[in-house]
Amino acid sequence: MRVLDYLELEGRIRGGIATATRQQRKALDAVGVDVVESPWVGDGPLDAAKSALTGGPAFEEYDVAHCNLVGPGSVAVARHAKRNDIPLVLHSHVTAEDFGESFRFTEHVAPALRPYLRWFYSQADLVLCPSEYTKGVLREYPVVTPIEPVTNGVDTESLEGFESFREETRDRFDLDGMVVFCVGEVFERKGLTTFCEVAEATEYDFAWFGHYEEGAAAGEATRYWTNNPPENVTFTGWMDDKRAAFGAGDVYLFPTKDENQGIAALEAMACGKAVVLRDIPVFEEFFTDGEDCLKCETEAEFVEALDRLAANPDLRERLGENAKETAAEHSLERVGERLVEQYERLLERQSGTA
Structure with a gap:
């Protein structure tokens, strides 16, 4: 089986979508799937267009098209797939x-995004998403x-x-x-204000590892807090190796307002870290308060959870x-097994x- 696993704007995209795509490819490779990472003949759309103008193909050959973003490149892949009876999988990471509350003006753009996403995802033969929660969100659009x-x-x-990164990273950022800690892109939807206000109410060292x-x-909020951080909060900026973050930190605090799953929280768990989460619907299907995490709703509850730990x-252990x-x-x-199961069903x- 030859599968296109396409991430539009690859190289510029950071965060969970890029991580999820890398993990898909690794998982598919492990189960013997031939993965194509770019749909284009040549080095990109320009080379593909030149090929088409000279009578050649613009697109690579693959049995299933799987796209992870929602921009014009993914739209082109979707149209090509539909024209050529290639099963089309669209992955709802967005x-x-x-x-909303990610970058400047996104809270204003978000409502207008809903009808576009409804149209885009509805083209697919199958939409994949990270959680039952996200499935419910998409059904309400409705997709x-x-x-x-x-x-x-x-x-x-x-x-x-x-573990080997612990002392070096703590020394580098003066952590004791x-x-x-938190890992990932720094913006308000991830709970930035809560993270900083909880820090202000405690004496622990806080670190947010991420761009x-x-x-x-x-x-x-990003401009305010990164320019005026509480005395006990460090914003490290981009980390070349995420292992440094998980080595240095002890308690993973993730007061995010909305998630489709939360890869970094799973990574913290895989490292055996105690995790403190905001009590939002998506986490109900994955994590259990008091067993593998602590869940909180208010800043006072977050502070109390950290004091307990x-x-x-x-x-904590x-x-x-x-x-x-x-x-x-x-x-x-x-x-990998789950993806192959879905591809085979479509074929x-x-x-x-x-």
Whole structure:
């Protein structure tokens, strides 16, 4: 089986979508699928257009088209797939709900994004999404195409050796004691204000490991907090190796307002870290309060949870061990098997054998 697994604007995209796509490709390779990463003949759309003008093909050959973004390149792939009876899978990493409060003006753009996403995802033979929660969001648009939840998974192999980064990273950023941390792009939808206000109410060292916008694209909260951080908060900027973050931190604090799943939280769990989450619907299907995490609703509850963990190392250890077991349920092996199952179903339907 030859599958296009396409991430439009690859090389510029950071964060969960890029991680999810890399993990898909790794999972598919492990189960023997021939993965094509770009749909274009040549080095990109320009070469593809030149090929088409001289009578050649513009698109590579593949049995299934799987797109991970929603821009013009993905639209072109979708149209090509429909014209040529190639099963089309569109992966919903983007919803209007999780687009808001990300960068400047996105909260204003998000409502207008909903009808576009409804149109785009409805072209697919199958929409994949990371959670039952996201499936419910898409049904409300409404997207009437078949939708199947498939976990983004967690690449435990990419985290191996994280412990060895501990002292170096803590020294680099002057971190001490029980370090409360977050990993990923810095913006308000991820709970930035809550993260900083909880820090102000405690004496623990806080660190947010991840890129943040400094120019015109930066949201108001991002500009404010990264320029005026509480004394005990460090914004590290982009980290070349995510293992440094998971090595340095002790308690993963993720007060996000909306997620489709939360890959970095799974990565923290795979590293055996105690995790403190905002109690939002998507986490109900994956994590259990008091077993593999602590869930909170208010800033006071977040502060109380951190104080409990600081005073009770045994609780931190127990939550971390249980979290490892939860993360194991999201292995890339399972991701690969689930993706192949969906592709094969589409191909069987196309051939009329199902």
